[in-house]
Amino acid sequence: MQTHEIRKRFLDHFIASGHIEVPSAPLILDDPNLMFVNAGMVPFKPYFLGDQTPPFRRATSVQKCVRTLDIEEVGITTRHNTFFQMAGNFSFGDYFKREAITFAWSLLTNPVADGGYGIDPSRLWPTVYLDDDEAETIWRQEIGVPAERIQRRGMEDNYWSMGVPGPCGPCSEIFYDRGPDYGDEGGPEVDEDRYIEIWNLVFMQNERGAGGAKSDYEILGPLPERNIDTGMGIERVACILQGVDNVYETDLLKPTIDEAVSLTGRAYGAGGSAGAADDVKFRVIADHTRTAAMLIADGVAPGNEGRGYVLRRLLRRIVRSARLLGATGPTMAALVSTAIDVMAPSYPELAAERDRILTVAVGEEGTFAKTLSAGSALFADAAAETKAAGRDRISGDAAFALHDTYGFPIDLTLEMAAEAGLSVDADGFAALMSEQRKRAKDDANARKSGHADLSVYREFIDAHPTEFLGFGELVSEARVLAVVSAGRRLGAAGPGTEVDIIMDRTPLYAEGGGQLADVGTITTSSGVRVVVSDVQKVGKAVWLHRGVVEAGEIAEGDDVIASVDPVWRHGATQGHSGTHLVHAALRQVLGPTATQAGSLNKPGYLRFDFHANGPLTEAQRGEIEEISNTAVEANYPVHTFETGFDEAKAMGAMALFGENYGDVVRVVEIGGPFSMELCGGTHVAASSQIGPITVIGESSVGSGIRRVEAFVGMDSFRHLSTERALLAGLASSLKVPSSEVPGRVEQLVTRLRDAEREVARLRADQARAAAADLVESAERVGEVDIVGGRVADGLEPKELRELAADLRNRARADKTVVVLFSATTIDGATKVPFVVATTAGARDAGIAAGAVVKEVSALVAGRGGGKPDLAQGAGTDPAGIPAAMARVAQLVEGD
Incomplete structure (x- = not known):
């Protein structure tokens, strides 16, 4: 049976049993505890933690998972993968042990013709927690598994938790016996290579306290509702049904x-x-x-x-x-x-x-x-x-x-x-x-420890989702549902108090999709005034208006006026709509692989990260700016509408990779086919309202990721005005028309570089002349000459290397070590570059330049390294040069 068929049969089995199919979440979720989604239950954590009430009582999914804790072990064991698919069925206060066990057993053992996997029941071994008599009885009396094939195991193996305080419970695992060719008899407690785990049924019934992840914690008591969380390894079942020895020989790998x-x-x-x-x-x-x-x-x-x-x-x-x-x-x-x-x-x-x-x-x-x-x-x-x-x-x-x-x-x-x-x-x-x-x-x-306590917001997430009015209104009436400060619900708060205010409706945009939150005020007719500096969402349903009470006392039940700062909102919409135009321009110039990797937009400014293998050329940057501004001038209408996710994708709407979209999405369309993206942000009504777009920078933010930054609207105009003033000032200083400034500056730069090269040449000549005496005054240590010391100050490392090579060539002894130091002070900071060079005879005697540099660098408060024939470094303390030279002599002596 092919793996895709195994996956389909699992979902069909549970859908037929009244479960709602939930699509796999992306591998990246906004969870401070996780780098990647690593278990099928992760997308359901808010329901298990009690932060949100689930919209369904039964669910099923095949979740993409990645675990990377022991990457070096991959391939050595033949049943572990970094990426795997975890099929699961979940109950939120609905069914419990009997149904969970029955659902799993019937899918595994039902004939293929009846939608099952057709696994021989005699090869399946269940395990239960030590004192879980209920589960053991169900397996033995209702399912019919012989008692000798049911094993009881301790907390390390058969008690589950998330590793932090929260829901937990005993579990029952199902193992498949691969036969005597794979190991010893005796069930999973004897040999887990022969008996391979394929399904884990977690009976989530208790709450755990703090302590070790596996077993060193206290059981605090029962949960308000008993839940089911199961996970079946798709790849492991494929191994069995395809008759191969390990997961790497299945049809997907x-x-x-x-x-x-x-x-x-x-x-x-x-x-x-x-x-x-x-x-x-x-x-x-x-x-x-x-x-x-x-x-x-x-x-x-x-x-x-x-x-x-x-x-x-x-x-x-x-x-x-x-x-x-x-x-x-x-x-x-x-x-x-x-x-x-x-x-x-x-x-x-x-x-x-x-x-x-x-x-x-x-x-x-x-x-x-x-x-x-x-x-x-x-x-x-x-x-x-x-x-x-x-x-x-x-x-x-x-x-x-x-x-x-x-x-x-x-x-x-x-x-x-x-x-x-x-x-x-x-x-x-x-x-x-x-x-x-x-x-x-x-x-x-x-x-x-970073998991936020959202319990104070639970009832609002469940029953009072905030109605967002900001797409059409900047001012609206609202009612205060809660006043929260420092994680506690206060009921009321007076002047100077930092608060999170929950209202039944709001025109203020909550940060999301790269757009910063609105700022504004919450006021009442009696003189209460709260200045809102940030708006965040919890549970994707409740807006938290964060600010400070400036006057009066804000209280639950108050009727208020919520207002957005119109200047802020206008600038924010310019930045967000401008981001869409720049994204569309990038795709026109670079092709469809220039997809979004992140963004930030705020009044007057936008930042857009995109996938690319190299920097933009000046021509490409200019073309992107021109395409964007041509779209501004075209005054494209901006349309927004809601539709199904699949329908939006079919239209060609761009989605942000890794984002977990719902069934209904909001589409922002600018100029028909010019730009169409899934977006929940606020936008201008027509592209001309964005104003000019000026690209101010392009840089790398990681391998394969580039970042373009731009000003929009009045900020763009101010930037261009400043640039124009700078150009005019340069033209005046150089006494040439503005159009000739670039050529004149290039001439000056060329002359300056020529002068610097001439100065460097003269300095090097002087240093060589002064250093010629160093060869004559070399210190003899045994059979080795040590040439060097502090030479002319102000030498660059390159000049010092050339001088060291020159002195090495002039060496009188076959075994010679050249050690040169210089010093220079710029803006009050002293640098001490140094170089060590060795002749072939010195290297044959075991003296390596790199080793010498590592020994002496600390004496001048620096570091360095290099090859046996030539090495260099830099420090900050010229007072240590005599000690460094003395250490060189000790090294030559073999100390």
């Missing part, structure tokens, strides 16, 4: 392995120790390629921190694994295309976004190819320094720096070290990696 075999020329499943190592690399490629495609589709871009770093790491492990398997050219396009093809039947957005996904993935492959090239050179330096120092093992520090700072994989370091006749301090490297993981784990645990 094996095609990518086959493609990797074709690209590398290596065989999968060849056997032997070398074949086993190759198999791990093939599985890494298949797993990470699929995960990367899913992450990019949901809006993640490679970067150096957070989610972007995880994606970058996955993509680089693909490239690394392919190279270790023998690939010599690009592989990413073919691998990612294969992953898209096999996943698209369940996730059609992959096919729709194929070009964008490939652009991001292939771009990162190219970037990493350069990293590998640079890393290879750095490795060569580390190897040379190791040999020059008479050692045969590269330090763990050096290996970790290559891995962590430069992205150079440790297995490539090990392989290249072996080729160079060296080993690597693997224990030292592992210790540093362990420290890094501990820091990451501590950071992750720290994030768990």
Whole structure:
């Protein structure tokens, strides 16, 4: 049975049982505890936590999930993936244990012809919590599972919680016996390789307190309602129904392995120790390629921190694994295309976004190819320094720096070290990696404390969604429903109090979609005045008006007038509509892959992040500005309307990747086909109201992500006026017409550069002349001459290197070390550049320039490094130069 069919049968089974199908949420949700959605129940957390009342009593979903805690273990075990699909059925105070167990059993064991999976019941082993007699009785007496196939297990295995205070409860897991070829008899408590878990039924009935994530916490008492949260691993069930040994050989991953075999020329499943190592690399490629495609589709871009770093790491492990398997050219396009093809039947957005996904993935492959090239050179330096120092093992520090700072994989370091006749301090490297993981784990645990307590807003989220009137009104009557301060409901608040005010209706826009919140006032006829500086949404239904009571006492039940600052709103609509025009212009200039990766708009200003592999040229930037302003001049009408999500997509409306849209969406259309996007923000009535758009900057904000910034309206006019005044001032100073300023400035710059080069040449000549005596006055230490000391101040590092090379060439002794320091002070800050150069004879004697630099740099309050023949650094304390020279003598003596 194909995996897409397994997925469909699951949903059909529960829909037929009265469950509402809930589409998978994006892998990125606004949750301070999670980097990615990592379980099927995550989108339902507000219901389980009691922050919101669910709109249904029964639900079912197949949720996209990513877990990246142990990326290095991927492929070593054959039943874990970074990306997986978790099928689940959920009850919110409706059914409980009996129904949950029956639903799962019937789907698993019913004949294929009746919509089930047709699994042999005798191969299924349920587990229950230690004291859960009720679940054990249902399995034994009602389902008919023999008592010897039901096992009781402790909190580590069969008691579930989210790892933080909140709902929890015992669970019942269902395991499939793969047979004696896979391990020992005795059920899952004996061997979880033979007995593989395929379904977990959580009976969410209690509330837990603080403590350890697994078992070290107190059960505080029962929940108001008993809930069901289940999860069936789609990939694991596919393993069973397709008769393969592991998840990597199912129909969703094996095609990518086959493609990797074709690209590398290596065989999968060849056997032997070398074949086993190759198999791990093939599985890494298949797993990470699929995960990367899913992450990019949901809006993640490679970067150096957070989610972007995880994606970058996955993509680089693909490239690394392919190279270790023998690939010599690009592989990413073919691998990612294969992953898209096999996943698209369940996730059609992959096919729709194929070009964008490939652009991001292939771009990162190219970037990493350069990293590998640079890393290879750095490795060569580390190897040379190791040999020059008479050692045969590269330090763990050096290996970790290559891995962590430069992205150079440790297995490539090990392989290249072996080729160079060296080993690597693997224990030292592992210790540093362990420290890094501990820091990451501590950071992750720290994030768990970030879950906001929304209980004070619960009744309003459930019963009083705020009616937003701001699309048509700037002033409206409203009634105060709650006055909250510091997380407590006050009832009333007097002057000076910082408050969150909930009203039944409002014209003030709550921050969202890149648009900053409105500012304004809440007043009453009796003189109460609250100045609103921010508006936020909770539960997607309640507007929190945040501000300070300026006069009077605001109280629940008050009838008030809520007003938007009209100047602020006008500027905000200009910025937001201008963002849509710039997005449309970018797509015209760069093509459909220039999709949104984030935005910010506020009065007079817009910032738009988009996917691109390189900076805009001046011509492209000018074209984007011209297209945007042509749309302004065209005075396009701005239409907004609501429609179904699928209908909006069919019209060609652009959606923000990773955003979780509802069934009904709001479409903003500017000039018909010119711009059509899903958007909940406020906009101008016609494009001419935006005013001029001036692009003021374009920059990189991460790998594959560029940012364009622009002024709109009066801010654009003011910017242009300032630029014009600057140009006029330059023209006056240079005594030329404004049109000739660029040429005249270029002439002056050229003359200045020529003069600087001449000054540098003269300074270098003087330094060489002054330094000639250094060779004659060299200090002899044993058989080695030490040439150097503090030379002419003001030398640049490049000049110092050239001087050191010149002195090395003039050396009288075969074994010579040249050590030069300079000093310069700019704006009160002193810099001390220094250079060490060695002759071949000195290097043969074990004196490496890079090692010398590392020893002396601290003495001048600096740092540095380099190769055995030439190394350099910089410090800030010239008073340490004599001590540094003395240390050089000690090193030469072998101390």
